[in-house]
Amino acid sequence: MAFRPEELLFLPTTDCNLNCPHCTQKRSKQVLSKSLAVKFLRDCAKNNIKKIGFTGGEPFLVQDFMLAVVREAVRNNLFFDRIMTNGSWFRTDRELKVALSRLREAGYDGSICVSIDAFHAQNIEKVANFIKEAVAIFGRKDIVSIAYTGGAGESATKTKLNSIAGLLNGRLIGFGSAHPRITSKDVFIKISRIELSPVGRAARLKDPWDGKWFKEDRCKGPGNVFLVMPNGDVKPCCGYASDLKELTIGNIGRDNVKKLIANAKNNKLVNTIFTSGLSSIRKCLESSGAAFPGKTSNHCYFCYHLLTQVPGRLLKKVI
Numbered sequence: 489m490a491f492r493p494e495e496l497l498f499l500p501t502t503d504c505n506l507n508c509p510h511c512t513q514k515r516s517k518q519v520l521s522k523s524l525a526v527k528f529l530r531d532c533a534k535n536n537i538k539k540i541g542f543t544g545g546e547p548f549l550v551q552d553f554m555l556a557v558v559r560e561a562v563r564n565n566l567f568f569d570r571i572m573t574n575g576s577w578f579r580t581d582r583e584l585k586v587a588l589s590r591l592r593e594a595g596y597d598g599s600i601c602v603s604i605d606a607f608h609a610q611n612i613e614k615v616a617n618f619i620k621e622a623v624a625i626f627g628r629k630d631i632v633s634i635a636y637t638g639g640a641g642e643s644a645t646k647t648k649l650n651s652i653a654g655l656l657n658g659r660l661i662g663f664g665s666a667h668p669r670i671t672s673k674d675v676f677i678k679i680s681r682i683e684l685s686p687v688g689r690a691a692r693l694k695d696p697w698d699g700k701w702f703k704e705d706r707c708k709g710p711g712n713v714f715l716v717m718p719n720g721d722v723k724p725c726c727g728y729a730s731d732l733k734e735l736t737i738g739n740i741g742r743d744n745v746k747k748l749i750a751n752a753k754n755n756k757l758v759n760t761i762f763t764s765g766l767s768s769i770r771k772c773l774e775s776s777g778a779a780f781p782g783k784t785s786n787h788c789y790f791c792y793h794l795l796t797q798v799p800g801r802l803l804k805k806v807i
Contacts, residue, residue: 541569568598576610606641639684697782
């Protein structure tokens with residue numbers, strides 16, 4: 489396996505209306521250039537990258553960017569994955585209706601995923617209103633999904649999800665199982681769990697060294713994407729270490745798709761992660777005398793640990 493992006497994921501801004509205690513993004517008002525994004529999207533389409541999504545920050549704070557990119561994606565026959573949002577960015581009901589209507593009219597037909605958990609302090613009534621409006625405007629019971637951060641605050645998260653279900657005249661089913669969901673006669677909301685990675689401000693929320701090593705997948709989960717940051721930098725994954733410079737494989741202001749893939753191959757760290765895996769780096773470090781604080785099942789956290797805690801001189805010996 490080698491790095492070969494399957495999705496284009498735009499992170500157009502790190503600005504947000506919330507200030508969640510587990511967020512790893514550094515706040516900035518910088519917004520990715522629409523013209524550069526559209527140009528890069530066309531190049532991705534020509535190189536058989538067929539899926540696109542949006543994350544942040546709060547992408548609904550830069551609606552003009554999203555609309556321009558959505559229209560271009562439709563023109564290039566790309567498939568939409570999802571827009572990640574906190575569902576509470578709007579100030580008035582009219583603002584919400586106009587934004588969702590414009591998004592639908594632009595041709596967006598993917599999912600809208602709302603983050604709800606113990607750490608997101610948004611107004612639950614606003615989130616329920618967001619879901620109702622999205623279902624009404626798009627005419628789809630399943631237009632909205634939910635993602636929650638698990639690994640801490642599980643009880644508080646369940647309480648919030650139950651509150652959302654009640655406001656939607658539905659019920660929460662299977663929390664903690666493989667396929668949790670909220671259902672009612674009007675909505676069908678799939679719920680996914682994202683493992684908390686105690687990085688930055690979230691370090692106090694959970695002990696990352698949970699006693700077992702991660703299952704090696706060569707970053708098949710968060711990886712094999714072009715994650716485009718507000719300054720145009722491109723990362724090969726959407727994991728918790730993605731803001732670190734060591735994972736930068738280029739910039740859409742100067743690099744096309746083929747050059748970015750070549751850059752990823754020439755980046756020894758990135759190439760090793762996608763060909764041999766993080767486990768190979770771990771084993772090489774251990775055989776070189778390196779010791780870790782314990783074992784972690786979170787490979788995104790392990791990648792972050794490598795790039796922030798392992799001395800560079802030692803890391804260069806194994807990659």
